[in-house]
Amino acid sequence: MNHLEQLFDVAVIGGGPAGLSAGVALARALRSVVVIDAGGQRNLRAEGVHGFLTREGMSPQQFLAAGRAELEGYGGTAVTGIVKSAAHECGNFVLALDDGSTCTARRLLITSGSEDELPDLPGLRERWGRDVLYCPYCHGWEIRNQKVGVLAASSHAVLQALTFRQWSHDVTLLLNGEVTLSPGDREQLDARSVKVVEGRVRGLVVQDDKLSAVTLDDGSAVPLEVLVVNPAIVSRANMLQVLGLEPDDLEEGPGTRLHTDDSGLTTCPGVWAAGNVTDVSAQVMTAAAAGLKAAAAINADLVLEDTLLAVEAAGAPAH
Structure with a gap:
């Protein structure tokens, strides 16, 4: 059992880039x-971290281990566990963990991340993060000049295909019975030599443990080395329902996110959020930056409360 x-002052739910940066x-x-981490960060299947200055190619496991070491080096506490619920009691937040322990904090930061709900195709999840992917800025350089297929789930697939065309001359848009192309779509795809199936x-x-093709319902196969999908990205925030925090549907596609203001403050006073739980497109570097920004806002809020308490104590009559 954890001893907490x-x-x-602050409990952070989630020990990914945003949570560790804030911690x-x-x-x-x-x-x-205290940073409470359940593990299972969505980039753990990736070979390396990308887009993070000076940490290019570092394994996600090494990145997280280095972050925990920095946190503990400055006196922070790192705990492995799952937060099952959160409650607001006597001005503080009480978290119940899966091992039966509890943690109490004055402020709460949610950096629990998100989950990718992948298309229902046999074998697809096993390839996720390797040669099945969706973010060109995370993987584009690594898959450059390979045969790329974009699996359509909505009209957004047209833009996905045109975007991946930047990294490969061999891009195929797989309509998958989900999209009807407009004449304008066809014109753009043709102009960029994107094939349509x-x-x-x-x-x-x-x-040989490498994607080589996808099969179609007519029995034919399309040679590919990379398959781009568009998962529904769902925020991990179920433990916050008792606080009245419910994720909002995404405007740009399937999935959910927690709504916050520019500082990361949610609609529940005393609760902030940062990283993929509120910004589903955040990469490692931007998630870490959001965690830092939220941490500064939380500290400023605590400074005001500490000052108010000090003023009240100074004005209290002596006994």
Whole structure:
């Protein structure tokens, strides 16, 4: 059982880039902070971190381990566990963990991330993060000049195909029975030499642990080395329902996110959010930056409360 009897200034739910960045910043501000991490970060299947200056290609596991070491080096606490629920009691937040322990904090930061709900294709999840992917800025360089297929789930697939065309001359848009192209769509795809394939995709062909093709419902196969999908990205925030926080549907596609203001403050006073739980497109670097920004806002809020308490104590009559 975790020993978390003290009252923390801040509890952070989620130990990915946003949570660890916030935890380090708060610890450096001499705040007592605990970061509770359930594991399962969505980029753990990737070979390396990309788009993060000076950390290019570092494995996600090494990145997280280095972040936890920095947190603990500044006096922060890192705990492995799942937060099952959160409640607001006597001005503080009480978190119930899966091992039966509880944690109490004055402020709460949600950096629990999101989950990718992938298309229902046999073998697809096993290839996820390797040669089945969706973010060109995470993987574009690594898959450059390969045979790329874009599996349509909505009209957004046209833009996906045109975007991946930047990294490869061999891009195929697989309509999958989900999209009807307009004349304008056809004109753009033709102009960029993006091939279009009708029919539904039924499966993946893997040879020597590498994607080699996808099969269609008519029995034919389309040679590919990379398959781009568009998953529904759903925020991990179920533990916050008792606080009245419900994720909003995404405007740009399937999925959900927690709504916040520019500082990361949610609609529940005392609760902030950062990273993929509120910005589904955030990469490692932008998630870490959002965690830092939220940490500064939380510390500023605590400074005001500490000052108010000090003023009240100074004005109290002596006994």
